[in-house]
Amino acid sequence: MTARITPLRPHEQSIDQRVLAAAITGGPRAQGPQHFPLTADDGSLRGPFDGFLRSPAVGTALQELGASIRYCTGFTDRARELAILLVAARRDSDFERESHEAIARALGFTPTEIASICALDVAGFPNDEALVGRVVIALLDGDLNDELWERASAGLGDGAIFELTTLVGYYSTLALQLRVFRVES
Known part of the structure; x- marks a missing residue:
């Protein structure tokens, strides 16, 4: 399966995209042990996070929701x-x-x-x-x-x-x- 979008490297990102990328790479996902890398060798975001950059307003909401689900629920x-x-x-x-x-x-x-x-x-x-x-x-x-x-x-x-x-x-x-x-x- 061929990727339909090319991950955005930091120098290709708009200001809003850079702000979102910084929230992802500097937020709770980046704290503690890293069991999977958030970024590729070229600095682009991996997995769903690069997709978040395609619509920074929606991506920011998803990023915040995901962080809440991972780090703020009552579950073990x-x-x-x-x-x-x-x-x-x-x-x-x-x-x-x-x-x-x-x-x-x-x-x-x-x-x-x-x-x-x-x-x-x-x-x-x-x-x-x-x-x-x-x-x-x-x-x-x-x-x-x-x-x-x-x-x-x-x-x-x-x-x-x-x-x-x-x-x-x-x-x-x-x-x-x-x-x-x-x-x-």
């Missing part, structure tokens, strides 16, 4: 990465899968757990993580039935369900953008 790191990887598996997003599998491995996910996620099987996960996984899979199918709503509402809380619906929508959006622009991982 494991539960969050489980949810992200389930979206990547269902949406067949190579970049999301590769980058977040690296994070998952650093968090202690086993190869068996990662393979289970790729198969959309959360049965072997601990109770809270399995519940997060079941909710994400149901959301990827379009809705929560009443029984799962009751279990999730009681076990996770309404705020967590809101955060999960947002996470699923955000990472589904990224998967679509990566696919449409033919972004390679």
